[in-house]
Amino acid sequence: MMSFLSPLVFLGAPLLPIHFAAEVAGEANAGVDEAPLILAGVLLSLIVIYFASKVGEELCSRLNLPPVLGSLLGGVVVGVSALHLLMFPEASATEVTPSVLSTLLQATTDTTAGTATSVAAGYSEVISVLAELGVIILLFEIGLESDLSELIRVGPQAAVVAIVGVVAPFVAGTLGLIYLFHMAAIPAIFAGAALTATSIGITAKVLAEIQQLSSEEGQIIIGAAVLDDVLGIIVLAVVASLAKTGEIQVNNIVYLIISSVVFLVGSIVLGRFLSPYFTALVDRLNTRGNLLIASLIFAFILAYIATAIHLEAILGAFTAGLVLAETDKRQELEEQILPIADMFVPIFFVCVGAKTDVSVLNPMVPENREGLIIAAFLIIVAIIGKVITGLTIVGKPDLNRLAIGVGMIPRGEVGLVFAGVGSASGALSRPLEAAIIVMVILTTFVAPPFLRIVFSDAEAEGDALGTIASGSSDPVEATVSTVAEDLEQES
């Protein structure tokens, strides 16, 4: 019973007392001292995440790249691809390399190697949930900053962009793989489906960074990305069922379509109807955090309902933000959500980077090469297939249609789910799976700077006279704009 004097007893003292007390009181199992160690692991992970995110963001900001790209790259540096500081045990089922962080934790506390593994599983899980809360809060913030009537106004355009952005890369990718690479239909369809996704998180973050979220282009992109998220869920259902049974389960598809429409329309209509009562209720609350907590309850309820009806939590959070943006509390709530988003959102982006294994990009490894060739094709289709979506918008000469197409490029995490599901079903060969991953990485990391260039390009054109008159205040930005213009003239 040496453990009573062991420091681990003290670590747990004020933090998880009853859990701890109960465990000590009950069967003294191996889990006794894990809780405080999990907290220590979470603290260390957050230190690493914030450090990686801030260093990455600052470097990118100085290179005139979007800060969010810095968070992603910072994640890559500390994650599975390089420093192994931030590891997710689930991602390394085959190799059992302990993370550097877990080793540090072992060295600075009195953990045994055996406990270390289960402690690492514990704090990785917590960090994963924090990352998920991060993207939920990001989408809530994006919803708050969006304009529902503007979204409804641009709805038809957004719908066209979303549908073309799903159909074009799917058809081009699938047919290309079948006819150019002589693949079988099922794997080609899977890869084509992986090309359809759009990562709303990355695009929305960049748009917010360059203050284009509330522009007409920004709202079309957000609207299309939200619809694309719903379409992505449906496409995945279709493809997965096709890969498994060779046929399409119509019931499921119909269910998904109906529940998406009912959820999105229903919560907005009901939300608009109920929001005066919400405001009145908040005004009657007189304890600290009245608006914030009431809003979080609302956002988390919609996120949970979205999850329960097999949509995604982020769709619920976005809808909640949209509804609350209609109330007269919008300004106050936005100010309060800002620091919370600053705290949570980097966790999401760093984790996305940390979980991405960029070693498949290395052409020096012979087995990567076949995948890289297929990847080159997929990347071209992925970019062109989304960029052309902007061209579908007619009768709006002032609109930056290139920016809309570019905004749809990043596949982000959604594309990786296709790769995972496809690979598990046995439909994808190893090179094709690697190619999909490479395509996702490239489109995700390349879109933020592209998006910035096409927007600052438009601004530069618009401000051309003004800039000449006043002299450019930011030579770097001016250079980037020029490069962007050159790029556009070439294309």
Next chain:
Amino acid sequence: MMSFLSPLVFLGAPLLPIHFAAEVAGEANAGVDEAPLILAGVLLSLIVIYFASKVGEELCSRLNLPPVLGSLLGGVVVGVSALHLLMFPEASATEVTPSVLSTLLQATTDTTAGTATSVAAGYSEVISVLAELGVIILLFEIGLESDLSELIRVGPQAAVVAIVGVVAPFVAGTLGLIYLFHMAAIPAIFAGAALTATSIGITAKVLAEIQQLSSEEGQIIIGAAVLDDVLGIIVLAVVASLAKTGEIQVNNIVYLIISSVVFLVGSIVLGRFLSPYFTALVDRLNTRGNLLIASLIFAFILAYIATAIHLEAILGAFTAGLVLAETDKRQELEEQILPIADMFVPIFFVCVGAKTDVSVLNPMVPENREGLIIAAFLIIVAIIGKVITGLTIVGKPDLNRLAIGVGMIPRGEVGLVFAGVGSASGALSRPLEAAIIVMVILTTFVAPPFLRIVFSDAEAEGDALGTIASGSSDPVEATVSTVAEDLEQES
């Protein structure tokens, strides 16, 4: 392989994609669909926590009781004592009643009962860590709102209050149990030790609520509570070693004392020296959240170091807040921490309430009665032993000495750790353990309203002329003040 069309696949899609993909790609183990369910469980738990906290706070605020008491009571209502909405599996090692929440989760998603248990363990762990982050952020905020030079000035008084507040209840409790209740020395010493703790979280939260944190009394209480936390760690080490081996391990005690002093003094001195560089660094960062993230990194590093040297994370966070309060960023940082604290802190208090099993308070259960009689004695010692600490301050006639003593009353979670460790060591009988738990519950729940009364009493005295002249604007508060004055005259 039906699971590919199962909705769980879609739930996970954008949130834990690579984790998910990797798991699907690797051995398709049972854990495949747990991650999205854990997120759903966390969302549901947060909804319950925020709802319980806000309803409790609003009710207490309307009854002129401290809001934090409402969070604690809200936690009791949703927790193990009543609704079983928020359950921590570790606390119910013997009974296997599933929480209502876990049942709801099962009903609204496609979970099997087997998965449900491990999912519940997963999200409870996440909520526990969020609660711990909550108290870390609370103490960081308290540190930020504290005044280091004032704390140093009141240091000697705080030290006396802390030491008397440890020695008096320990001696009175131990001797009372030995001579009045004829207990053996070891269990009596354990119960006496449990009387020494002070829950800094609850007192600090109430002080902040009534805007007394920066008063001289408030700073003495905070200083004494911090020292008490350190003393509590040392007392636990002494008592646990005594119970186990019958002797005191001097090495460990000396180590704890030295490391506490070095940590507290060292980080403050070093922090003061480094804080100009911190400010300069923050000013040079130009991405969103520069001040907040840099401050969180600093706070989490100190919290981690405190954990690693066997102190507590909250001590590190408090010290970080103290150091940053000295910089010219204090105001800006306080504003940004406010919503984050509003979001995290209720999780801590609701969890403390939810984990507290108030069934030991029921006198209708015969086996509770012996414990309740001992508890009555412990409660008297617990309250008097702390209240007298205020009287040790001499030469300060203007000081509200009663308020200082009352501020030290709540034992909170720290006292429960003593009960747990004592019970596990076999030193405590069942009634004595129950008595300690009852004492902790009572002192914790009774202190917030008491504290408010003794402070508003002093204010009423101070403002007597003004109140008479202007007419009391708040009749309820005036009544409470009168009651408080009556109470004081009686005592």
